Amino acid sequence: MKGISRKQLIVWLLMTALLFSVIRMSDSGAEAAGTVAGTWKQDSKGWWFRFKNGGYAKDEYINGYYLDKKGYWQKKWNGSWKKDKTGWWFKAGKWYPKKQWLRVDRKYYYFNAKGYLVTNAWVGNYYVNKDGVWTKTRSGVTSNVTKLKAPSYPSGSAVKKWGALQVKGTDLVSASGAKVQLKGVSTFGIIWDEGRANINKEAFSTLKGWGTNLIRLAVYTEEYGGYCNTSDGVQTSTLNQTIYDAVSYATDLGMYVIIDWHILKDGNPNTHIAEAKQFFADMSRKYANYDNVLYEICNEPNGSTTWSDVKKYADTIIPIIRENDPDAIILVGTPTWSQDVDQVASNPVKQKKNVMYVMHFYAATHKEWLRDKLKSARAAGTPVFITECSSCSADGNGSIDYSSANEWKKLINDNKISFVGWSLSNKNETSAIIRSSCSKHSGWSDSELTDSGRYLKQWIQGK
Numbered sequence: 499m500k501g502i503s504r505k506q507l508i509v510w511l512l513m514t515a516l517l518f519s520v521i522r523m524s525d526s527g528a529e530a531a532g533t534v535a536g537t538w539k540q541d542s543k544g545w546w547f548r549f550k551n552g553g554y555a556k557d558e559y560i561n562g563y564y565l566d567k568k569g570y571w572q573k574k575w576n577g578s579w580k581k582d583k584t585g586w587w588f589k590a591g592k593w594y595p596k597k598q599w600l601r602v603d604r605k606y607y608y609f610n611a612k613g614y615l616v617t618n619a620w621v622g623n624y625y626v627n628k629d630g631v632w633t634k635t636r637s638g639v640t641s642n643v644t645k646l647k648a649p650s651y652p653s654g655s656a657v658k659k660w661g662a663l664q665v666k667g668t669d670l671v672s673a674s675g676a677k678v679q680l681k682g683v684s685t686f687g688i689i690w691d692e693g694r695a696n697i698n699k700e701a702f703s704t705l706k707g708w709g710t711n712l713i714r715l716a717v718y719t720e721e722y723g724g725y726c727n728t729s730d731g732v733q734t735s736t737l738n739q740t741i742y743d744a745v746s747y748a749t750d751l752g753m754y755v756i757i758d759w760h761i762l763k764d765g766n767p768n769t770h771i772a773e774a775k776q777f778f779a780d781m782s783r784k785y786a787n788y789d790n791v792l793y794e795i796c797n798e799p800n801g802s803t804t805w806s807d808v809k810k811y812a813d814t815i816i817p818i819i820r821e822n823d824p825d826a827i828i829l830v831g832t833p834t835w836s837q838d839v840d841q842v843a844s845n846p847v848k849q850k851k852n853v854m855y856v857m858h859f860y861a862a863t864h865k866e867w868l869r870d871k872l873k874s875a876r877a878a879g880t881p882v883f884i885t886e887c888s889s890c891s892a893d894g895n896g897s898i899d900y901s902s903a904n905e906w907k908k909l910i911n912d913n914k915i916s917f918v919g920w921s922l923s924n925k926n927e928t929s930a931i932i933r934s935s936c937s938k939h940s941g942w943s944d945s946e947l948t949d950s951g952r953y954l955k956q957w958i959q960g961k
C-alpha cells in the first residue's frame with residue numbers, strides 16, 4: 499500500500515463496494531438490456547412478447563417494458579431499477595411497487611411497504627436471495643409457472659353454485675357448508691390413443707349434460723406416456739399442455755376437476771417422489787386461485803406399500819400444495835389399490851384440513867367386504883372420496899355385476915359420497931364407457947355407449 503494514504507484507501511474501498519453493487523444489479527440489468535430469450539410481435543392491439551420456450555409475457559416486465567394482464571405493451575409503465583442510500587427499488591412512471599411481488603425479466607422480486615427490494619429473507623413461504631430474487635419455498639421445491647388469476651364460472655354451474663369446497667367431518671361440503679356430492683367421469687390415460695381425443699370441451703359438455711360436475715384427469719406416472727417415464731418419447735410439456743387444456747375446458751363449463759397423479763405400475767408413491775414434489779408445486783401454484791381444482795396425490799398404492807409409506811409421502815406432498823393453496827381439496831390414495839381406507843383413522847396425515855382419503859371399487863370383484871371397509875372408515879371419522887369405480891371387474895374388463903354395482907350405488911348415494919366412473923375411452927374393454935365401434939369424441943347417443951357407460955350415465959342422472 500505504498501504511497502496510498504488511509505483516506506485514499508477508504509475512498510478506494512467505498513468505490514469498489516459501489517462498483518460491485520452496480521455490477522451485481524447489472525446482472526439483471528444485462529437481461530434488461532435484452533437477454534430474455536424471445537421475440538417481439540405486433541398485432542392490431544399492439545406489441546407483445548413471445549418467449550422462446552413457448553407462451554407469452556403478461557403482467558410482467560421484459561427488458562424494461564411492461565406487458566399488461568392481456569400481454570400487451572403499456573408504454574406509460576416502462577420501468578427501471580433505481581438505487582438510493584436505503585436500497586434498490588423499481589420505478590415505472592410515478593408508480594413503484596410496494597408490499598407486493600413483481601416479475602421482472604422472468605424473476606420474482608418482493609418490495610416492502612416502503613417500496614424497497616427485500617433481500618436475504620423469507621416473504622411468507624418464499625425465500626428471496628441476496629439479489630432479491632425468489633429462489634425457494636419452505637419445502638425446498640420451487641415452481642416457476644405463472645399463477646393464474648381467479649377465473650369466473652358460468653351461472654348455474656356446479657362451481658358457481660358451490661364454490662371452494664371444504665371437508666366437514668366425513669363430508670364434502672360447499673363454500674357455504676351444504677353437503678355436496680360430486681359425480682364424475684375419469685379420462686383414460688390423458689395421452690393414450692383410446693382416450694386422448696375425448697379430452698375436448700364438447701365431450702366435457704356432453705358429460706355435463708348428464709349431470710356430471712367433475713372430471714378426473716388420469717396423469718399416469720410410470721406407464722407409457724407417463725409423467726415419469728423418460729423412455730417413451732412423450733414430452734412433459736405435452737402432458738402439461740394437455741392438463742392445462744383440460745382444466746380450462748372444465749373451468750369454462752363450471753365443472754370441478756381432479757388432477758390425478760396416477761401411480762400404478764410404480765406401486766409405491768415414494769418411487770417418484772421427486773417428480774411428484776415438482777408436479778404438485780407447479781400445479782398448485784398455477785391453479786392456486788382456481789376453486790374448482792382438486793389434487794389426487796397418488797392413484798393406487800399397491801404391492802408391498804403400507805399405509806405408513808403412503809402417509810410419509812402425503813406428509814411431504816400436502817405441505818407443498820399448501821404453500822400455494824391453503825384450502826384446495828387433497829385426495830390421498832390408500833394401500834391395496836386404494837382399498838384400505840380403514841387403516842387411516844388411527845394414523846391420519848399431519849395436515850388434515852380439507853383432506854379426504856380415496857377408495858376405488860370395481861363391483862364385480864369388490865363386494866360386501868369392501869363396502870364394510872368404507873362403512874367402518876366413515877364410522878371412525880375418515881372422509882372418503884371414490885375417485886375411480888366401475889361395474890365390471892378390477893382388471894377393467896370382464897362382465898358387469900349389476901347387483902353388486904347397485905349395492906355400491908345405494909351406499910354411496912345414501913351417504914352423498916362423491917364418485918368418479920372409469921373411463922372416458924373407447925378401448926375394447928368393459929370399463930370403457932364408449933363403444934369401440936364409435937369414433938365420436940363427444941355427443942354420444944345411448945347406443946354409442948357401452949353397458950358400463952349407460953350404467954354410469956344413469957347413475958349420474960340420478961336414475
Ligand code: IDC
Nearest residue numbers: 762797798835860886892893894925927929
Ligand atoms: C387400466 C386401463 C387399461 C390399461 C391399464 C394399464 O383400463 O386399458 O391397459 O390401466 O395398466 C385401476 C387403475 C386404472 C386401470 C383400471 C382397470 O387405476 O389405471 O386402468 N383399474 O384395470 N384400478 C383398478 C382398475
